[in-house]
Amino acid sequence: MNKYWIAVSGASAFAYAVKLFGASVPESWLAHPRITRINIFIPVALLTALVAVNTLADKTKLVIDHRSAGIAAAITLLIAKAPFPVVVLGAAITSAIIYRIN
Amino acid sequence: MSVKRDSLSVSLTVGAYGSAFGAAAIAAHFTVLQACLLSLLLFSGASQFAVIGVIGAGGAALNAIATSTLLGTRNALYGLRMAPVLKMSRLKRLVGAQITIDESTGVALSQSENGLEEMRKGFWYTGIGVYVFWNLFTLLGALGAKAIGNPSAWGLDAAVPAAFLGLLWPRLVDRKSRLLALLAIALSLLLVPFVSAGIPIISAALLAILIGWRE
Known part of the structure; x- marks a missing residue:
């Protein structure tokens, strides 16, 4: 089994386990302000790191390339309150144009 | 009938976005089957993008699983919040x-x-609607x-x-979140x-x- 299959099956199994766990445990188990706080913080930190790494990292090098142009477009669109699909499409089109020019 | 309309419009817009996931999965060298299985079995947008994001960047499977699972922990709290509303039997709970x-x-x-009845409708209509369209559009993408x-x-x-950024944006509502975001950028890029690959992202978590914990 290659790492693609391990990632697909492992991540899927854990995702379902987490969902089922939440639906099954007594409320008092997770109703702690510390848990609530961490639960808000984790997605912020993870998603930010995923944006940064997927935009600026090329293996173990930091680079500014066509992807950065795409993300700049995405930020502009988000500030302009564009809907989700428009943001992704705008980033893709901008990035593709820069890639083809180079 | 507005709960039906709300559910349908959310299902369609979010579902259509599944095409971005399907396309991105192929770009990260996953197969069409693997992309579809992630949508069918994992079924949590941010976590799915995390799997292909980490693997696509050359990360190990374990890093992809850990990142995806940490992003999915919020679903447990949703389940906890919904339990008294849905009051599901053991079998129904599996679905x-x-x-x-x-x-x-x-x-x-x-x-x-x-009221509870409308909340239950909202949950099931939207959940099933997003599931159907998300999977359909994953395949198309x-x-x-x-x-x-x-x-x-x-x-x-x-x-x-850009997809990650779109998911992140509405969460940057207060100063604390924005500060944390800046720290996460600095930490992950310093580690790259x-x-x-993958470790910088887990470090942010x-x-x-x-x-x-400390606050």
Whole structure:
């Protein structure tokens, strides 16, 4: 089994386990302000790191390339309150144009 | 009937976005089957993008699983919040758990003024609707990306971080979140040259746990 299959099956199994766990445990188990706080913080930190790494990292090098142009477009669109699909499409089109020019 | 309309419009817009996932999965060298299985079995947008984001950047399977699972922990809290509303039998819970995500919980909670029955409708209509459309569009996006070839030439490698950014944006509501975001950028980028792919992202999660714990 290659790492693609391990990632697909492992991540899927854990995702379902987490969902089922939440639906099954007594409320008092997770109703702690510390848990609530961490639960808000984790997605912020993870998603930010995923944006940064997927935009600026090329293996173990930091680079500014066509992807950065795409993300700049995405930020502009988000500030302009564009809907989700428009943001992704705008980033893709901008990035593709820069890639083809180079 | 507005809960039906709300559920349908959320299902369609979010579902259509599954095409971005399908395409991005192909760009990260997943197969069409793997892309579809992630949507069918994992079924949690941010976590799915995390799997392909980490693997696509050259990370190990374990890093992808850990990142995806940490992003999915919020679904457990949604399940906890929805349990007294849904009051599911053990068997129904096996199905309900799978569709406990941002959207189904969000629409259900938006109906809280209209009573438990409307909340339940919101949850099931939206959960099932998103599931159907998300999976359909994943397949279409994956097949489409397969047909067009070089992902960079079509901007697919920028679509992945843009998708993350779109998911992140509404969460940057207060100063604390923005500060944490800046710290996460600094930490992950500082680590990139020194550790294997995936570790910088997990480190950001550990940072979040540390800050949340100590505060």
